[in-house]
Structures are given as C-alpha cells and as structure tokens.
Amino acid sequence: MPPQPIQLADFKAAWDAHRAAYLEAVERVGRSGWLILGKEVETFEGDLARAWGLPHAIGVANGLDALEICFRALGVKPGDRFLTTPLSAFATTLAILRVGGVPEFVDVDQTGLMDLSLARARLAETRLPPIRFLVPVHLFGHALPLSELSRLVADFGVELVEDCAQAIGATSDGRAVGSASRACATSFYPTKNLGAFGDGGAVLCTDEKLAARARSLRDYGQTDKYVHSVFGLNSRLDELQAALLRSVQLPQLAAQTRRRVELATAYRQRLRTPAVVLPPVPANSGSVWHLFPVLIPGDREAFRAHLKARGVATGLHYPLLISSQQAMAEQGQPLAPPGAFPRAEHFANHEVSLPLHPFLTDEDCARVIDACNSWQP
Numbered sequence: 001m002p003p004q005p006i007q008l009a010d011f012k013a014a015w016d017a018h019r020a021a022y023l024e025a026v027e028r029v030g031r032s033g034w035l036i037l038g039k040e041v042e043t044f045e046g047d048l049a050r051a052w053g054l055p056h057a058i059g060v061a062n063g064l065d066a067l068e069i070c071f072r073a074l075g076v077k078p079g080d081r082f083l084t085t086p087l088s089a090f091a092t093t094l095a096i097l098r099v100g101g102v103p104e105f106v107d108v109d110q111t112g113l114m115d116l117s118l119a120r121a122r123l124a125e126t127r128l129p130p131i132r133f134l135v136p137v138h139l140f141g142h143a144l145p146l147s148e149l150s151r152l153v154a155d156f157g158v159e160l161v162e163d164c165a166q167a168i169g170a171t172s173d174g175r176a177v178g179s180a181s182r183a184c185a186t187s188f189y190p191t192k193n194l195g196a197f198g199d200g201g202a203v204l205c206t207d208e209k210l211a212a213r214a215r216s217l218r219d220y221g222q223t224d225k226y227v228h229s230v231f232g233l234n235s236r237l238d239e240l241q242a243a244l245l246r247s248v249q250l251p252q253l254a255a256q257t258r259r260r261v262e263l264a265t266a267y268r269q270r271l272r273t274p275a276v277v278l279p280p281v282p283a284n285s286g287s288v289w290h291l292f293p294v295l296i297p298g299d300r301e302a303f304r305a306h307l308k309a310r311g312v313a314t315g316l317h318y319p320l321l322i323s324s325q326q327a328m329a330e331q332g333q334p335l336a337p338p339g340a341f342p343r344a345e346h347f348a349n350h351e352v353s354l355p356l357h358p359f360l361t362d363e364d365c366a367r368v369i370d371a372c373n374s375w376q377p
Helices: 011-032 039-052 063-073 091-098 116-123 146-156 208-218 239-270 300-309 326-330 342-350 362-373
Strands: 056-060 081-084 102-105 131-135 183-187 201-205 222-224 292-295 351-354
Touching (some): 011 039, 011 239, 039 056, 039 239, 056 063, 063 201, 081 091, 091 102, 091 131, 201 208, 239 362
Antiparallel strands (some): 183 201
8 A cells, every 4th residue: 555645734643633632622612501711711811821831812713813903902003114024924914904914025045034133124214104013923933032132122122023924933942922902802713723723822921911902802792791891802712622722732832842842953954956935933932843845956846746656645835925915916015026025935936845744753854854855857
C-alpha cells in the first residue's frame, strides 16, 4: 500500500487522540443547559489569561472580531490612520476597514515580518493626521522584537495592537507576544496552534476598563441585560467551543508547541538543497511555528507538484498582498503599484508552507525532507 498523504493539518488525528475528552466536554455543556456566555466561557477566559500571562481574556466569535473589538475598545475614530503589514491574512486589514480606519503599509524584512526600522521611519513622518495605530502581525508563529515595539509606542505615542493569531505562546527575549499592547487579538480558527472545532477568538487586555469595554462590545454593547451603552457587535465565543478549548486544546498546547519546535528544528537542520531557501527567524524569537515557510527561487508550482507526487501537501501564505487585493479598491483605498513592497512581494511570489502540525510523525517529517531535498529545478 502507498503511504498515506501528509496533510498541512490533521483534524482526524486530533479527534482520534482526544475523542473521549472532546465527547466529555460536549456532554458537560449539553447537560448544563447553558449555551452562550456561561461558566465554560468564563472558566476558559481565566485559564487562557493565566496561560498567556496577561490579566484579562475575553472570548469572541473569531479573530477578525477580536481585532475590531480591540480597535473599538481603544477608542478608534473614523479616518484614523493605521500602519500595518501587506503580508498577512486579509482579516488584519479588514478589521481596520470595518472600523473606518485608513490602512497604510510598510514592507517586511527578510523574516517576512514587519520591518520595524521602516515602521519607525514612517511614524516619524510629519503628515497630518499622524498615524494613530500600529498593527504588527507575529506571522508564522515568530515573535517580532517586543522591546522595539515598546520603543515605538513610547517615541511616537501610537496605540499598539498586536495581531497574535498565529503566535500564541511565542516570546521575544522571554516576553510573551501581546504583552507590549494594551489590547491584543488572537484567533482559534481550527488550523491555529490553539484551535477550536469551529471559529473563535479572544481579546487580551492589560487593564480592567479595556476588558469591560471589550466584554460589552462583544455582546451588543450591553453593560447590563437590555442596557446598551455602546454600539456593539454580536461576537460571542459559545459555551461548546470554550469547553473544547479549555478541556482539551489548552492543556495540550505546551506539549504540542514543543512538538512543533522539534519538527521545525528537524526541517532547518536537514533541508540541504539550495533550491529550497529557509527565511531567517527574527532575533531572540521564541517561535511556536504555526507555519513552516520556505522560499522557492525557481518554479514554485513545479516544486509543489513535485511534493504532491510524493504525497506531501503544501500551502501558500500569502500569494497576493493585502495592498493589491481588489477589496481594497472597492473601499476607496489605493492599490499598491508593483515594486512598492519588494520584500513582501518576494514572499508572495516564492513562499511555500510545508506540513507542520503536532500529529506529524518522525517518518512523515523525514518524507517531507526527502521530497524537498530531491527537488531539482
């Protein structure tokens, strides 16, 4: 029999490994008779905040809403300028557009993450109104330098909102991502390192006032039953997802992160062909390897076909920059001309994501490595 295909994610393996715990969580919620914003959400929020090392966690419907709620809790106004990255999932910028913000972009560095030296130069410009929000993304599970993010906040008075959707557990010089912000956002989309069996997300805050405002915003803007004090959303993490996350996923996170790091280390040590380029990791990043990106200087689709023929799935993150998406033009935002963000464009044109998830076996890892090393463009 031919070997089983190697997928980018394996939800069936997750179910098989933890089926009894999943079913127990479902039974517990069903027997409680409470399905929205109950004890499961409250308990999970406390567990998540303690695991992250931040004071407050607020469960919401998805990562996009988590970003929007961060911006609104921090008092965004229509027309506020945001500085962010063109290389990310579109949700990062979509949240900015949904609050009436004006997204502006700065190129990435060789790691694929926002170039903070370019961000500093942009923040130093004297245009009015000044940039009010800085929204970096801890992409691929890597951590941007939090010390420099904190300096940018101190030097320019910007409001920092870290997009941590791909980087739960990542650190910079031992400091958790998200800790440089007054409010940060994460996602529990199923492929994430801490993934739900559906959609989900969270806002994490450093003070009670922001946390209370985020809790109100997620629930129609209510401050009491049928008392709507602010213009809110319907964005609530449901009891079932909270139960699955707190009972199964969160307790497994540390061990699964260690496995991701083991696999990434094997890839970085044993991928030996110049036809597959390994981007550098940000300095002092305690990376959690949500993805394992490589750059293919030659024919990217031929490389992917080569791996597919050997039973290895691949992904692309992200083949079309946010700054070039037609949805931007539909919102009256100018599309970036070719060459505006050369390093981000290089990633968009050459990046391929290799399989990396905690249920990948050593044998699977070896197959991926052999497939890559046998590639001859």
